[in-house]
Amino acid sequence: MTTEYEVIIGLEVHVQLATESKIFCDCSTEFGAEPNTHTCPVCLGLPGTLPVLNKKVVDYAIMAGLALNCEISEYSKFDRKNYFYPDLPKAYQISQYDLPLCQNGYIEIETGNGSKKIGITRIHMEEDAGKLVHEGSIDRSTGSLVDYNRTGVPLIEIVSEPDMRSPAEAREYLTQLKKILEYLGVSDCNMEEGSLRCDANVSIRPVGQEEFGTKTELKNMNSFKAVEKALEYEVERQKQVLARGEEVIQETRTWDDSLNKTISMRGKEEAHDYRYFPEPDLVPLEIDAEWVNEIRENLPELPLERKERFISDYGLPAYDAGVLTDSRDLADLFEECVQAYDDPKTVSNWIMGEFLRLVKEAGIEVAESKITGKLLAKMLRLMDDGTISSKIAKTVFEEMFKTGKDPETIVEEKGLKQISDEGKLEEIVDQIILANPNVVEDIKNGKDKAIGFLVGQVMKETRGKANPQLVNKLLREKIK
């Protein structure tokens, strides 16, 4: 008989905050600069230097805390987390230990069984470390190179409760979290560039058992998909360990994306005795209601609120509103377009249909596309006034997507203007009637549907530019 297990997952997410300057010095946080060009005596940890806290970091962390339904601590302080590593210039990380800025929040996620709250234990502020590049692979290399540009980039660490019960729930939690942080504008949440990083704690226990099983910590997952895959692998691995009558060992395991498995890091880690103590170089933070309220009042609209507003203000179906508010950029695009073209459902159809299809095909982010709300609105008006047909509109839209050109220019340049000149069309209609006597006969015999074929032929002849209503009218007049 096989035992049924329950999966317990908790996530620790590190998010780089989108400030201009670093958390404790005024070096730039810009990504991708030449190594060690964004450093100064402070972030290099030179002897005698001292940290001074960036206010924006606190503001952003409070914003995240409020959006994730946390309590904001009235009294908070920084602590030193001591450990040696070449990418950590002071050999301690300035972090927050026992008095984090935000506590006791939650995120609501959708699961197969309806919505569920995932608890957030705490959010604290800390500094990022530098970047190590190994000469060759980490275990074969003769040396490593250190770039301290990233040192001191502000981070918040968001620690969840062990509330997730499946890898899919973990992925959904991350998706919702990312969406909220993007809406707030506090981070660009780019996993490839490392501005959002996730570690997972996972354990299993027989269904019905109260106490938790032994957990393992998973690291090095570079996408949401990797998080889900690593968790699935790890849950299966733990089940097999238990099935063999062995015990799960508490350890850190690293996810190898190419091998599709987690690998034990045992023996390769330093002892974890971080010797936290209050950072004497920084003074405590006291956050009063006024400060919190000011941030609360200026909080941007969050995904759920926006979805509901889309339903009530624009009369959109819940499905549309959900898709459109899935990312802040998409929702912004929609609203920009509706400002200039007052038919929300039509706009929604175009964005959810053609736009998302092209985005997916191009493999880009919404923000990277060249389509703006204004361009789309202009194109829709060209359709309304008969300048282009709905078929041609798709061609124009694709071109707009590729080039970002004005739809009128595209129509002009490509000669895509609809032919609504009756005289010109009559000529073509006559040709088609002459060329298809059998079909004409069918129509005359009451097979009315066959007229569609003739319309299609005219459209083909005009490469889609003929005004279909007009073609229809002319054909009927001539065949009767």
Place this chain on the structure above:
Amino acid sequence: MINKKDVEYIANLANLKIDEDDKELFTRQLDDILNYVEKLNELDTEGVVPTAYTVPMKNVLREDRVGLSIPREKALANAPDKKDGQFRVPRIISE
């Protein structure tokens, strides 16, 4: 209060190496100091709030403005080993 094993554990945490010959002396000296420090326990500190900051201050913050970083040559000027504009260290994983 402190034994040789503790000394070895701390030395490893602090990345120090105490020679076998000196270990006993070090242990004894640290033990003397810790025994002296023991006198703190004569004081009843029940309910006393610990002091980390002697001059009460709060919320010292700077604006989020980018300033000048130092030129890379300066950042690397004191590096014991460097390569391609970066600090170089020996292999991370021990053999």
Place this chain on the structure above:
Amino acid sequence: MELYDLTIHELKDKLASREISVNELLDSFYKRIGGVEEKVKAYVTLTEKEARESAKELKAEFKGKLAGIPLAIKDNLSTEGIKTTCSSRILENYVPPYDATVVSRLKEAGAITLGKTNMDEFAMGSSTENSGFFPTRNPWDLERAPGGSSGGSAAAVAAGEAAGALGSDTGGSIRQPAAFCGVVGLKPTYGLVSRYGLVAFASSLDQIGPITKDVEDAAILLNVIAGHDPMDSTSVKMEIPDYTRFLKEDVQGMKIGLPREYFSMDFAAEVKESVLAGVQRLEEAGAKVEEVNLPSADYALAAYYIIAPAEASSNLARYDGVRYGYRSKKAHDVKEMFTNTRNEGFGDEVKRRIMLGTYALSSGYYDAFYLKAQKVRTMIKEDFDRLFYEYDLLISPTTPTTAFKIGEMTDPLEMYQADIFTVPVNIAGIPAISIPCGFDSNNLPIGLQIMGPHFGEGKIIQAAYTLEQILEIKDRRPELEVSV
């Protein structure tokens, strides 16, 4: 008297009246250094070339508060382009790319740096014997230690090798060497002087302060270095008074407390007599003197030897051979590099304190040691607060003995006792000064410590100045044989 014997305020007058030139002054000091430095060994680095350059730049405008005044800087203060070693092998060749805030302020005021002074390695010690390079000697008796950790600065001022100096004080490192060398040493309130660029020993205790030939000079230097610095989050934002306004011979009605716990300790009788004699002179001048209780004072040293090493163990972790300073040749992998670099780069006392601090913070011991010490810290601070509610100032000896012989102190714990009177001040973050109040039978100077409430530097200076005027011993200088 030679130029190098004069005080900063005397030299300022001579420079202002064009009686002497800056170059003549530098000639005098470097000649003196040439004559006695071989014996005293106060300096780690001399910067004559840079000093002469600065003198040239000065000529045009002579406005700064310290224009042309030659000073010595303790070698744990960051100086751009000039080696800053903390008297440690691990920083032997480290050249910082930036100036400490106090160094910038001295430069702006026109002061000239003669050189960087020797110290106990990373300011850990009370004799300057822990220097990674060589011990400094006491100008009053070359067999004896100058005290520490700012021993180089104190010896330089006492020997006429600098008009004044900057030191740093974590548990007495300005006051104790000042007392041993017969000069004035002032430790300001925590937060009054920016720590930016002071290589950290124990961040919550460290302060920079002046070491000078008299109280007036201390006030002049404090005027230049005190004040808010946006680069130091613990630097206070407040109006800084002109400290020279307190150079008044007036203690009429001042209430002075003598902590019983201090005077009942077992320490040198000559020191006790001399300090009490000084106190009596103040009483005769109109001060009201009373014995007071400072029950927690006895515990300050124990708390200090947890808090300071704990912070130090973290502050000194950055010396890992990656970015600057010494790196061991034995470094096949990173862990080996870290360990060998630190093992070869640090001296025994530094290692001892790092070990002690690491232990106090390590898992399972934090509450028993660090947290307990921080609570005792609260009690000590409250004891002082309570006394300063009623008394203007407190007086004690600066040190339990006069200068001891080099090599005499072998036991670390015994050495730590040298700071018994000075440490409580740092624990409470209050200001204190040490001024010479007499000499013992070996003709060694005795120091008297005046403590005040937070930001009470003005009152301290006033009382110290008054006593200095009454005692009339401030012009006594050690006799040093000059080698040619």
